[in-house]
Amino acid sequence: MRMSLVIALTMLYIVGMMISNTCEKQTLMGTDELTLVQQLVTPPVTDWSNLRTSLGSLISIPIYYVVLMVRIGTFDFSFFYGTWAILRILFCAIGVGLMVGWITILRGVHSQ
Secondary structure: OOHHHHHHHHHHHHHHHHHHHHHHHHHOOOOOOOOHHHHHHOOOOOOOOOHHHHHHHHHHHHHHHHHHHHHHHOOOOOOOOHHHHHHHHHHHHHHHHHHHHHHHHHHOOOOO
């Protein structure tokens, strides 16, 4: 994959992520739900004074972040349902192309 194509896919991915974050904030405005970005910066921390719950938090927080990163990577935003689902498929295709491009660059496979 050419480097210019990987750069273009990266920029499309970043712009798509920024648009998705903005639209999700507008969609959830006035509700008690958290956006994916807000969930990213506020992990579910329990009471750290109890040994059992603190050990449970040490195990559950990394799992929480892995699941959240998969949701963000697949554009699982709250407004990508119904008529907007076609955009989610488009952004997922851009994300897959981006991952394939970065893997080929990191492995050293270059196109002629």
